[in-house]
Amino acid sequence: MSDRPTRFLSGDWGTSRLRVRLVESETLTTITEADSDDGIGPTFRAWQEAGSPGDREGFYLRVLAPLVDRFRESSDVDLTSLTLVLSGMASATIGMRELPYAPAPLPLSGEGLPTARIAPGILPCETLLVTGVRTDEDIMRGEETILLGLAADGLTDALVILPGTHSKHAVVRNGILEHFHTYLTGELFALVRDHSVLRPSLAPSPTPGEAFERGVRDASSANLLGELFALRAGSVLHGTPPEENAARLSGLLIGTELGGLASDSVADLPIVVAAPEPLRSFYRSALACLDLEGRCQFIPDEAMSRVIFLGQRAILAQSASEQPPTRVSPST
Incomplete structure (x- = not known):
């Protein structure tokens, strides 16, 4: 113009x-x-x-x-x-x-x-x-x-995942934002880590790895409320390291957020993840655990x-x- x-x-x-x-x-x-x-x-x-x-x-x-x-x-x-x-x-x-x-x-x-x-x-x-x-x-x-x-850059059809304090899943078809859902993923992690009985059992920052991936996989069948307290019990009874607990907590929450993506009404759409590091690495790992990485595009920091x-x-x-x-x- x-x-x-x-x-x-x-x-x-x-x-x-x-x-x-x-x-x-x-x-x-x-x-x-x-x-x-x-x-x-x-x-x-x-x-x-x-x-x-x-x-x-x-x-x-x-x-x-x-x-x-x-x-x-x-x-x-x-x-x-x-x-x-x-x-x-x-x-x-x-x-x-x-x-x-x-x-x-x-x-x-x-x-x-x-x-x-x-x-x-x-x-x-x-x-x-x-x-x-x-x-x-x-x-x-x-x-x-x-x-x-994203639309101005050519996106017309996708499930756009915008991770953060309040993660958004936005359904875009034919260049139109049809609907979206919000997940309290990041805020819930911060509340549990900083203000709950689990605080002594959690490290300040999680890292993606084996414990995180187990959390993602377990989220589909686990009772989330029970799994949260199990982190505290594992710390007290078995000395589970805070780093492992934090990673598993992150996996449980992100796995719960992403649950159902393979079978719901957006299964035909590619997935676009727009998030800076380190969040992008967590979601990449989680989507790979759920065998969805083949549908995904990850927007890099730059x-x-x-x-x-x-x-x-x-x-x-x-x-x-x-x-x-x-x-x-x-x-x-």
């Missing part, structure tokens, strides 16, 4: 982290980046502790401002000419402005995905706030950008950023003719 901006700012505001990158639009290469621990969770708590001021949007933008200001110092780019495409939790109930979810089925062209444009003021650039997607039983925010990027940029670029293009941006006062 001839009128495409030559650069844009890519923002990912997750629950625990905030990351902004300056991106070349055509090559999708990162020029410079900045990040912080000012995730949506801590920012929401800070807003509450400040007395929940009415200027909520401005409060959040002022958290963003120091990161954006770093680009003034590290590049010669005129920030006033750029747009910050902000994906993730910024449009959630705990974000700066809650946007309605787009309903699935959703074309993965970016069309039909609600956005909100915020004019320069507190930030020197325009901000494009991206919403999430819903079904009657499930919700996502942030993952839709990855799915749009391609993950490009996929996100592709999705955000598609959203930016779709938003070009939408409503004018709202203004937020720069006053504190």
